[in-house]
Amino acid sequence: MPDVGEGLTEAEILKWYVQPGDTVTDGQVVCEVETAKAAVELPIPFDGTVHALLFEEGTTVDVGQVIISVQTGEAQAPEAAAAAVAPAPAAAPVAAEAAEEPAAAARQPVLVGYGVSQASTKRRPRKAAPAAQNGSAAAALPAVPAQPEAAPAAPAVPAGLNGNGHAAGERPLAKPPVRKLAKDLGIDLAAVVPTGEGGVVTREDVHAAAAAAITPQTAVSAPAPAVSAAAVPVPAQAEAPAAGDARETRVPVKGVRKVTAQAMVNSAFTAPHVTEFITFDVTRTMKLVQELKEDPDLAGLRINPLLLVAKAVLVAIRRNPDVNASWDEAAQEIVLKHYVNLGIAAATPRGLIVPNIKDAHAKTLGELSTALSELVATARDGKTSPADMQNGTITITNVGVFGVDTGTPILNPGESAILAVGAIKLQPWVHKGKVKPRHVTTLALSFDHRLIDGELGSKFLADIAAVLEHPRRLVTWA
Numbered sequence: 290m291p292d293v294g295e296g297l298t299e300a301e302i303l304k305w306y307v308q309p310g311d312t313v314t315d316g317q318v319v320c321e322v323e324t325a326k327a328a329v330e331l332p333i334p335f336d337g338t339v340h341a342l343l344f345e346e347g348t349t350v351d352v353g354q355v356i357i358s359v360q361t362g363e364a365q366a367p368e369a370a371a372a373a374v375a376p377a378p379a380a381a382p383v384a385a386e387a388a389e390e391p392a393a394a395a396r397q398p399v400l401v402g403y404g405v406s407q408a409s410t411k412r413r414p415r416k417a418a419p420a421a422q423n424g425s426a427a428a429a430l431p432a433v434p435a436q437p438e439a440a441p442a443a444p445a446v447p448a449g450l451n452g453n454g455h456a457a458g459e460r461p462l463a464k465p466p467v468r469k470l471a472k473d474l475g476i477d478l479a480a481v482v483p484t485g486e487g488g489v490v491t492r493e494d495v496h497a498a499a500a501a502a503i504t505p506q507t508a509v510s511a512p513a514p515a516v517s518a519a520a521v522p523v524p525a526q527a528e529a530p531a532a533g534d535a536r537e538t539r540v541p542v543k544g545v546r547k548v549t550a551q552a553m554v555n556s557a558f559t560a561p562h563v564t565e566f567i568t569f570d571v572t573r574t575m576k577l578v579q580e581l582k583e584d585p586d587l588a589g590l591r592i593n594p595l596l597l598v599a600k601a602v603l604v605a606i607r608r609n610p611d612v613n614a615s616w617d618e619a620a621q622e623i624v625l626k627h628y629v630n631l632g633i634a635a636a637t638p639r640g641l642i643v644p645n646i647k648d649a650h651a652k653t654l655g656e657l658s659t660a661l662s663e664l665v666a667t668a669r670d671g672k673t674s675p676a677d678m679q680n681g682t683i684t685i686t687n688v689g690v691f692g693v694d695t696g697t698p699i700l701n702p703g704e705s706a707i708l709a710v711g712a713i714k715l716q717p718w719v720h721k722g723k724v725k726p727r728h729v730t731t732l733a734l735s736f737d738h739r740l741i742d743g744e745l746g747s748k749f750l751a752d753i754a755a756v757l758e759h760p761r762r763l764v765t766w767a
Contacts, residue, residue: 290322290350291331300324301349301544302356311339316468319357323544323639328671332465337361349543463490474499549641556702560616560737564697565746568731569754570718575728577760581654590658595687597763598710599657601756602685603629603650604766609749613682614705614740623740632684632701633661635668643701644673645681689713695733706736706746708753730757 290300300322307319318330319339337359344356461478463471467490471478478490481498485491542550574597581592606613606629613626631649635642644667646652646660667673684701689712698707711731718727734750741749756762 290352290354290356299349299351300329302344302346303328304346305342307339307342307357309339309341313337313339313359316465316472323671324675328639332468333357333359334465335359335361335460461490462488467492467495471495471498544639552702553699556700559702560700561739562697562700562735563738563741563743563746564733564735565750566695566731566733567750567754568729569758570720570727571713571730571757572720572728574757574760575713587655587658590655591662592658594713595685595710596654596658596661597760598687598708598753598757599631599633599649599661599685600654600763601753601760602631602683602708604756604763605749605752606650606683608752608766609745611745612706612736612741612749615682615703616705616737616739626682629683630681632681632704632707633664634684634686634707635665635673637668637671639671642668642673642678643681643684644668644677645684647680683707685710689730695731697733698735700735700737704737705740706734706749708750709733709735 303321303323305320313333314336316332319333321330340358340360476498481490481494483490615624629650630645632643632645644664684707687710688696689710692712695711696709698709713730715726716729717724736746
């Protein structure tokens with residue numbers, strides 16, 4: 290299991306796209322895994338034939354654990370096969386050489402990225418895998434004893450570099466998206482001069498090579514011996530579901546639920562929360578929504594109350610810029626943000642996630658509508674990337690879609706405030722001295738009291754309500 294660049298220690302295998310005996314090519318997606326809050330597709334880094342899938346779908350696997358073996362054309366000794374699946378800290382997801390080779394400390398090609406050296410991988414102890422049923426050969430083998438942790442290896446010194454900065458005979462280093470880009474452009478990575486740290490080929494390097502019209506060459510692939518399926522501990526099958534009359538059902542806490550729980554506990558017991566409420570008339574905003582839907586300049590865009598709420602929040606931030614900040618505990622500093630990455634809480638089949646719209650403050654109404662639609666669609670498809678959920682500044686959660694009046698939302702960790710939007714309902718309301726049916730809603734603003742005092746929080750919430758009560762302020766205040 291590779292580290293996909295999020296600093297995670299484990300991931301759950303959601304789906305295998307290949308089976309033993311299938312032929313795979315460099316860059317082909319072989320499985321989908323669920324990390325903290327996103328589903329990530331993992332490509333294979335070389336050509337070959339699938340020898341064995343070492344974990345079943347639904348299994349949670351630690352980073353560094355072997356998950357698939359691929360036969361690349363060269364036979365592998367039984368001793369090397371056994372060594373390749375030992376739970377060593379630096380085990381590559383696809384074994385590339387025997388354990389006794391001195392070059393084992395060097396970075397190896399993995400499903401995503403290039404793995405890590407022995408000195409940089411730390412894993413928590415794992416329980417021994419239970420024996421598989423039906424008397425399989427793998428179950429009959431004794432557990433491989435854990436090897437003592439090797440001393441930190443010194444960084445490998447590049448030797449025998451070719452004219453392009455790659456080690457002679459070795460596979461060029463590049464991330465899967467860069468490999469795909471090179472493949473689409475017909476560029477041979479072996480002919481590209483790397484400028485990234487550690488000799489990694491970057492997107493810019495590939496584009497530069499394409500612009501220079503470099504003649505493609507035959508790529509040099511490092512063969513990887515296959516792993517013997519008989520030497521791999523096979524995870525035991527999950528227990529049968531409880532009978533229909535069971536009084537309780539236990540659900541493992543993992544994936545999105547696990548990460549969300551940790552984040553909410555950390556936020557609730559780190560940032561002192563204060564929540565304020567305001568109820569007001571949004572009839573004019575609802576009329577504006579209908580008018581915008583009929584505007585030919587906005588044809589094809591999704592226009593709804595949430596869009597205008599988001600725009601109102603951005604206007605209110607401009608009038609109260611100090612709310613857009615974060616608390617740096619280590620430095621004992623308040624970091625004022627001169628940009629707004631607007632988070633939108635989204636309920637997905639895998640749980641609640643909060644992707645954010647980067648630089649939302651700089652977007653027009655049409656651009657904001659497009660960004661909202663793409664964000665929600667991507668989240669519901671489970672394709673939100675980790676980068677889309679990082680560096681948020683303020684979040685909106687629309688609990689009104691469930692018919693709820695409002696709530697007391699918990700801050701997204703690292704952010705200063707979160708706005709809960711309640712249901713918009715037709716209610717009797719005093720308007721111009723008479724009781725009339727009007728569209729009314731309630732907003733709840735939770736904020737970090739270390740950053741935002743009561744006066745600033747109240748002004749910010751009142752400004753949001755003022756814009757939505759009289760939406761012409763979207764123009765006059767902007």
